[in-house]
Amino acid sequence: MPLTRLIDAVLSPLGFGLLLALALWLGRRRLSRGLWYAGFALEALCLLLAAPLGANALVALEERRAPPAIACAAPAPATVVLLAGGVRRPPHDADDVGALNAASVQRTIDAAALVLATPGTELVISGGIRPGDDVAESTLMAALARRLGVPPVSIRIETGSRTTWQNAQHVRALAPAAPERIWLVTSALHMPRALVAFRAVGFVPCAHPVDFRAAPFREFADLLPRGGAIAASEAALHELAGEIAYRWRAAYGSAVGD
Structure with missing residues (x-):
């Protein structure tokens, strides 16, 4: 996990941009003009x-x-597999x-709606x-699903x-085993990586992406750096790097993190 956090820090437009700026400064007397142009182009991409x-x-x-x-x-499918998305603070109970x-x-709300739309569907969280x-x-998430009307008998958790x-x-x-063909419910940004993982262990998942986060251009202020934008870029780059690692693991069996 520490390695994963280090990779995320380097992949961040802020982290990579700062490291690149430091490298350009230290190498300012030795770099060729072409490398300078390439470095400034990457800095512009980080800023964007x-x-x-x-x-x-x-x-x-x-x-x-995400399909x-x-x-x-x-x-x-008669089984919905819902992936946890994290917590914002330690739970009390x-x-x-x-x-x-x-x-x-958001994932739980959409998964519950999918289960309730087809009576008899099982929810695995x-x-x-x-x-x-x-x-x-x-x-x-199971507690929330019950509040949304999903029968407790229809819910399994791991x-x-x-x-x-x-x-x-x-x-x-x-045990008992979930069927190979499932609904897979997770955030749209996370879905490509999740599909790789579930296919690698033999599932035939139908994607049900939720929690779409991309927003349209609204104002000129959207051209200026913001903390939320850095976090969004970090999340997208994390998913891309994670998917590459998962595809490598599925093909060659090497260890990867999150």
């Missing part, structure tokens, strides 16, 4: 990705890679759904306990996974 205009464009590109739910061939972050709430917490993310790759592995290991 730090602004809402560039961040939303990057997020939109990644979200469009739409209508692409799932009939008949529809197993019913403290207010601890869930926005991604987890995957997500473990964050370090320092006492309650699994999947436990909190609480051992801490990464997307582990989500797939632990759901695959459930």
